[in-house]
Amino acid sequence: MAKRSIIFICLLIMSLVVSACSGKEEKKPSKTQEDIREISVRINSDPDFLDPHKAKASLTFRVMLNVFEGLFNPLPDGSIEPAIAETYEVSDDGLVYTFKIRNGVQFHNGNAVAANDVKYSFERIMGTKTGEPLSSDFNVIQAIETPDDKTVVMKLKQPDSSFLYRLTANQSAIIPESNDADQNTKPIGTGPFQFVEYNPENNLIIEKNKDYWKKGKPYLDKVKFVFQTDNQSALLSLQGGQVDITDVPAHKISELEKDFSIIKQDNNSVFLLGFNHDKKPFSDVRVRQAINYAINKDEIIEATFSGLATKLGSNMSPAMGSFYKEGLDNHYKPDVDKAKKLLAEAGYPDGFSTTLTVSSHNEIYSNAAQVAVEQLKKVGITAEIKVIEWAKWLEDVYGKKDYDMTLIDFTGKLDPFKVLGRYVSDNKGSNLVNFNNPEYDKLMADVIAEKDEAKQIDLYKQAQEILTEEAAAVFIADFQTPWALNPKLEGFKTYPIFYMDMSEIRPKK
Amino acid sequence: MTYIIRRFILLFVTLIFISVITFLVFQILPGDPVRTILGPEAEEVQVETLRRQMGLDKPAHVQYLNLVQGFFQGDMGDSIRFSRPVTSLIMERLPITISLAMFSLIIVIFVAIPLGIFTARRENKWSDFLLSSFTQLGMAIPTFFVGMMLILFIGMTFSFFSTGGYVPWSESVAGAIGSLALPALTIALPQIAISFRYARNAILEQSKLDYVRTARGKGLTEAVVVYKHVLKNSMIPVLTVFGLILAEVIAGTIVVEQVFSLPGIGRLLITAVSYRDFPVVQGIVLYIAFVVVLINFIVDILYTVLDPRIRLKE
Numbered sequence: 001m002a003k004r005s006i007i008f009i010c011l012l013i014m015s016l017v018v019s020a021c022s023g024k025e026e027k028k029p030s031k032t033q034e035d036i037r038e039i040s041v042r043i044n045s046d047p048d049f050l051d052p053h054k055a056k057a058s059l060t061f062r063v064m065l066n067v068f069e070g071l072f073n074p075l076p077d078g079s080i081e082p083a084i085a086e087t088y089e090v091s092d093d094g095l096v097y098t099f100k101i102r103n104g105v106q107f108h109n110g111n112a113v114a115a116n117d118v119k120y121s122f123e124r125i126m127g128t129k130t131g132e133p134l135s136s137d138f139n140v141i142q143a144i145e146t147p148d149d150k151t152v153v154m155k156l157k158q159p160d161s162s163f164l165y166r167l168t169a170n171q172s173a174i175i176p177e178s179n180d181a182d183q184n185t186k187p188i189g190t191g192p193f194q195f196v197e198y199n200p201e202n203n204l205i206i207e208k209n210k211d212y213w214k215k216g217k218p219y220l221d222k223v224k225f226v227f228q229t230d231n232q233s234a235l236l237s238l239q240g241g242q243v244d245i246t247d248v249p250a251h252k253i254s255e256l257e258k259d260f261s262i263i264k265q266d267n268n269s270v271f272l273l274g275f276n277h278d279k280k281p282f283s284d285v286r287v288r289q290a291i292n293y294a295i296n297k298d299e300i301i302e303a304t305f306s307g308l309a310t311k312l313g314s315n316m317s318p319a320m321g322s323f324y325k326e327g328l329d330n331h332y333k334p335d336v337d338k339a340k341k342l343l344a345e346a347g348y349p350d351g352f353s354t355t356l357t358v359s360s361h362n363e364i365y366s367n368a369a370q371v372a373v374e375q376l377k378k379v380g381i382t383a384e385i386k387v388i389e390w391a392k393w394l395e396d397v398y399g400k401k402d403y404d405m406t407l408i409d410f411t412g413k414l415d416p417f418k419v420l421g422r423y424v425s426d427n428k429g430s431n432l433v434n435f436n437n438p439e440y441d442k443l444m445a446d447v448i449a450e451k452d453e454a455k456q457i458d459l460y461k462q463a464q465e466i467l468t469e470e471a472a473a474v475f476i477a478d479f480q481t482p483w484a485l486n487p488k489l490e491g492f493k494t495y496p497i498f499y500m501d502m503s504e505i506r507p508k509k
Numbered sequence: 510m511t512y513i514i515r516r517f518i519l520l521f522v523t524l525i526f527i528s529v530i531t532f533l534v535f536q537i538l539p540g541d542p543v544r545t546i547l548g549p550e551a552e553e554v555q556v557e558t559l560r561r562q563m564g565l566d567k568p569a570h571v572q573y574l575n576l577v578q579g580f581f582q583g584d585m586g587d588s589i590r591f592s593r594p595v596t597s598l599i600m601e602r603l604p605i606t607i608s609l610a611m612f613s614l615i616i617v618i619f620v621a622i623p624l625g626i627f628t629a630r631r632e633n634k635w636s637d638f639l640l641s642s643f644t645q646l647g648m649a650i651p652t653f654f655v656g657m658m659l660i661l662f663i664g665m666t667f668s669f670f671s672t673g674g675y676v677p678w679s680e681s682v683a684g685a686i687g688s689l690a691l692p693a694l695t696i697a698l699p700q701i702a703i704s705f706r707y708a709r710n711a712i713l714e715q716s717k718l719d720y721v722r723t724a725r726g727k728g729l730t731e732a733v734v735v736y737k738h739v740l741k742n743s744m745i746p747v748l749t750v751f752g753l754i755l756a757e758v759i760a761g762t763i764v765v766e767q768v769f770s771l772p773g774i775g776r777l778l779i780t781a782v783s784y785r786d787f788p789v790v791q792g793i794v795l796y797i798a799f800v801v802v803l804i805n806f807i808v809d810i811l812y813t814v815l816d817p818r819i820r821l822k823e
Binding site for chain 1: 538539540541544545546547548549550551552553554555558559561562588590591592593598601664769770772776777780783784785
């Protein structure tokens, strides 16, 4: 008897729990209504800083470019258009830039944008008043003047052909001085959306800026960016309807294609195998070239990105349009014999041993590393893979340049100078491979002084050729990001930078 | 009274000890918070400026002493990564972690004790044997694996159970239960395995004592013997185990929050470590230590309630 009753009680409790759980089957209101004006977008991880002048992570700008604008805004083709500046003039000597501020542009706090807001924003980045610069991007500016409320005059120390490219919100968002201290907690900008709240590791919510200067935009009322690191759970959220837009792993596309719109975006990034030129044997160009011949990029692309990537030959992606030098991607065709011959010439007939240090924060690095190591083995190079934490990678490899070989991807910029400037020899911070080539340095100095765009393009192309011929690194690929989109939405625009333009997204008619 | 004072001093010493260890461990870890937060696009001048603005350019021990000084004023400092007070970051996540821990504990209690009674009374029968084997299995399988299996087989089949993410209680009670049920079960399973054996053995041990025979002898029903006499007496060793289990449950939330992407304290701790966000790590570690010490304290008090013969003295 008693036994039975105990079992009975157990069962009762369990069934109660289960029924209590399954009783109310009402989930969150699913988006069945025709008009979706509030959407959720999945982002892989949290922003670094909400303050646009402090932020550097590309994921931050993917979100926050909806909140901030610069004097110029980026366009999907990689060019820029006047935004807060309505018109601009450059003096003949290329030293004086005069910007007229657009009427009707106001900050999210309701104040109209005035010339001194622009001056304040630039001086904040340059640390003019505080002595604490947040970037060296504007070291070229000698003085900023505001002759009237609508005019900003910037005087440069020397001509700078890539100056205008630095005037988007990526590098110089225009923000109001009144919000100086709170910019990192309650950011205020002029963009199509205004910031509502940020819950670390959970979500960031923005809502429509009703007074946005581009009339009729944005279409959406509210966008909730949810931070989900795990791809698998992001996919489940997409399928469960909790998320409307997310990037998806390439091998999942075929599975998702029938229920979602798939958009493939060229990232304009450069995924590369870098080696430390300051260390032997990588200081020898023949060794670097040998490694270039040893690596089969197509295999890495297939294994790492499921084939969804564009092969590269230099530190630039075709997404950069006219600046891109074509034909370099096949400069080094995989050729084991040639690689061995070059190694022998360099004094390593039997190859050598080295380490390939990669970060653990994204599996693409270790995946690519495994393929690369097998390929290197064929020419006699024994590379040991060392997987380290991202923080350690940033400190040891990127900061101290204490490594032999590594794999990393550099995210895209609008400005070709910023993309190629990494390899200038005195760029100690970001010149990861310690590339040192006087001819290259001269080209980059010339291009900055060059006013004619056709000539700039020519110089940039020459610079790319040098990187290829000198085998600065093994430039592997620009990988694409596949996006899955709720089929009820349209207007998703892709940019050659990390920017998810929410202002164009709208419910399908 | 002196017991309580002694306990408090012990708590204080424990926390200081833990804080120093956390600090020393952080000194060994390579990596700089500002660099890690900004990633490879960072410029040198910016890294320097931000380090200065956040006070990270000062020697490590000075930063640490400032932090400790803040503690005594009730301020746990600001997160380096999120530039907001550590206390508020922890408080925001506390409901999730506490709900999860409580939920698992309830599952453990409601399954393990009845199961213990059930098997104790069928000692050496096949059901006892079968359940004991399951227990071994339950203890051997790592939580993250159990979690993923639950996601695959239950989460994907029944839409009620969420496979990741959290629905606040205020938004939907059913949603909250749905989002916590599987992670709670994941944490509970190995603990059920441990505690049910304890309960079983404790009950068995008690059942063989003289007073049980007397109780039976004077004609009490089996139910009264089991529930009134045996169960109450066997709860003291079980309670000790539950004190330990609650600590295990809290540790379990750290792993399980990763698997189910629940934005609780455990996940905050993991990311704080990878971003070298020392104030946050320090805050959470101290907080968890405090809770564990507190639980043991409460368990001690409960002993005296269950068995008035026990006096608290050391």
